[in-house]
Each structure stands twice: as C-alpha cells, then as structure tokens.
Amino acid sequence: MSAVPEASARPAWCEPQEWAARVKLAATYRVFHQLGWTELIFNHITLRVPGSQPHxxxxxxxLTYDEIxxxxxxxxxxxxxILSPSDYPINPAGFVIHSAIHANVADAHCVMHTHTTAGLAVACMxxxxAPTNFYSAQLHDMVAYHDFEGITVHDDEKxxxxxxxxxxRLLILRNHGLLAHGVNLAHAFALLWTLNRACEIxxxxDSMRGQAIPIDPAITARATRDALQFSPEHGAGENVLAALIRRVERIDPSYKE
Structure with missing residues (x-):
C-alpha cells in the first residue's frame, strides 16, 4: 500500500505534485512526533520538491513537529x-547539513536528522x-562517521x-546525532529507524553487567544482504510508513491542511 495520504484542499499557489509531497512530508513529521524523535523546535526532515529545479x-x-x-x-x-509563502524563517543549522547533501548526492531526495537520546549517546561513544544486536547486524558497512566541529552553521564544513x-546513506555525527538520506521519505525512514533502533538496543x-556478544562480520554482511526493507525494489519501508501515517490520520488529520 502506498504511504501517500489522501490529499486535502490545495492552495492556488502550490502545484499538485508539490502539494502531494507536502502532505506526505507533514504526515512524516507527525510520525516523528509520535515516535518521540523530536527536539523542541529543532532538527529536520527535508524532501526534494518534484520537478526540474533543485528546491x-x-x-x-x-513550530514543533505536531504543528507541521x-x-x-x-x-x-x-x-x-525562501520560495513559498511563510510566516517563519528556517534554521541555518538545518540548512547547512541538508543542503550539502541535497546539492551533491543525486538521489538524496530525502534527508532526516535526529537527536534521539539513544542515537546521540552512541554518537558520543x-x-x-557496535555489531552486537539484531538491528546493527543489518547495517554492515552502511554507516559512516563525521567528527564534531560544533554547531553546523558554517558552509566550510560541507x-x-x-x-x-x-x-x-547513514551518517553518525559524532557527539551530535544521526542522519539518513534516501531516494524518498520511506527509504530514508526505514534506514533511520533501523539505525536508531540499533542504538536503543x-x-x-551497555547498561547491563557483562560483555555484549559480538556478531561475526560474515553474519552481519549476510544479514544486511537479507534486509530487503532498505531496497526500493522491495518497498523500502513504504508499508511501514503507510501504517504509521494511518495512525496519525486516526489521531489528528490536520497535517493535510
């Protein structure tokens, strides 16, 4: 099933394809709110606007995520x-990180960045x-690291x-948080959810006594090949995101406005 919500009344200034993207992105912000992947008014999900222009x-x-x-x-x-009617500015820190990826990675149509407690904790280690649990085993050679340079408001860091x-497609920003980019919203979400879940576990x-059991690299490589939820050919998380958006719809459909 597609994760595209039913469209609501579209304003005259917005093209149909852009409006559909807006509705689905707004729904995804509400999903993040329900998952607790929020940091007051900070952090971002960015999505490429359909069309030929790099917007x-x-x-x-x-605004908080439940107001999006x-x-x-x-x-x-x-x-x-800013190219659309808006009563609000944008966060320079979000712009620097996300624009660097959107501008230089051709298929990075969606970029997600979070400061979840588990993700930030692992980023500080x-x-x-560590390849020690079911979820991290599915991320063999999929995660990169970037050293902390302070608040990301300087273009020279790009x-x-x-x-x-x-x-x-996955980047742990050391001492900072998690980042994922994908070919669409669902793809990026499937990647980020798996990484964040691995961090939670x-x-x-690490809070328990004893030594975690390491997983052999040959096993993690096989597990990653078997983890078809990341593959666009196998839905890349569309069914999962659709289910979560349906939950948003039942609780508060105002995201479509």
Whole structure:
C-alpha cells in the first residue's frame, strides 16, 4: 500500500505534485512526533520538491513537529532563499547539513536528522555503533562517521561532511546525532529507524553487567544482504510508513491542511 495520504484542499499557489509531497512530508513529521524523535523546535526532515529545479521542503523554524502542516512547510532553494509563502524563517543549522547533501548526492531526495537520546549517546561513544544486536547486524558497512566541529552553521564544513559520508546513506555525527538520506521519505525512514533502533538496543545492552556478544562480520554482511526493507525494489519501508501515517490520520488529520 502506498504511504501517500489522501490529499486535502490545495492552495492556488502550490502545484499538485508539490502539494502531494507536502502532505506526505507533514504526515512524516507527525510520525516523528509520535515516535518521540523530536527536539523542541529543532532538527529536520527535508524532501526534494518534484520537478526540474533543485528546491526542497523544510520545517518552519519555530513550530514543533505536531504543528507541521502541508501548508506551513517552507520551500527553499540551495542558497537558502525562501520560495513559498511563510510566516517563519528556517534554521541555518538545518540548512547547512541538508543542503550539502541535497546539492551533491543525486538521489538524496530525502534527508532526516535526529537527536534521539539513544542515537546521540552512541554518537558520543568512541567505538560508535557496535555489531552486537539484531538491528546493527543489518547495517554492515552502511554507516559512516563525521567528527564534531560544533554547531553546523558554517558552509566550510560541507565538503568535510560529504567526504566523511562518502557513498553511505547513514551518517553518525559524532557527539551530535544521526542522519539518513534516501531516494524518498520511506527509504530514508526505514534506514533511520533501523539505525536508531540499533542504538536503543546498544544503550540498553551497555547498561547491563557483562560483555555484549559480538556478531561475526560474515553474519552481519549476510544479514544486511537479507534486509530487503532498505531496497526500493522491495518497498523500502513504504508499508511501514503507510501504517504509521494511518495512525496519525486516526489521531489528528490536520497535517493535510
């Protein structure tokens, strides 16, 4: 089943394809709110606007995720210029990280960044993500690391961030948080959910007495090949995201406004 929610009344200033993208992105912000993947008014999910122009949608700076609606998402270009009617600015820190990836990775149509407790805790550990649980075993050679340089508001960090990320879709920002990019919302979500879940299990495991059982690299490589939920050819999380959006719809359908 598609994760695209039923469209609501579209404003005259917005093209149909862009409105559909706005509705689905707003729904995903509400999903993050329900999962607790929020940090007051901070952090971002950005989505490429359908079409030939390098424009993308970002949350307005000042609203919590449960206040996000299709109509109040902000369309910007790669220079950070606001291109849609908006009563709010954008967060420079979000713009720097997300625009670097959108501008330089051709199929990075969606970028997600979180500061969850588990994700940030693992990002603060020297060893990073450990291959010791069911979820981290599905991320063999899929995670890159970028050293902390402070608050990400400086453009000169962009090339170093891109170099750190390389060709991997998951990036642990050391001392900072988690990041995923995908070919669409559901793809990025499936990747980020798995990484965050791996961090949650690692956080719990590290709090217990005893030694975690390492998983052989040959097994993690096989588990990653078998984890078809990341593959666009096998839905790449569309059914999961659709189910979570249906839950949002039952609770509060105002995201479609």
């Amino acid at each position: 993308f949608l970002i949350n307005p700076f000042g 609606k299709a109509s109040n998402l902000v369309k910007i270009d790669l220079g950070g210029q 020297e060893g990073g993500l 090339p170093r961030l891109l170099k750190s990320m390389g060709d991997r 690692q956080l719990a495991t």
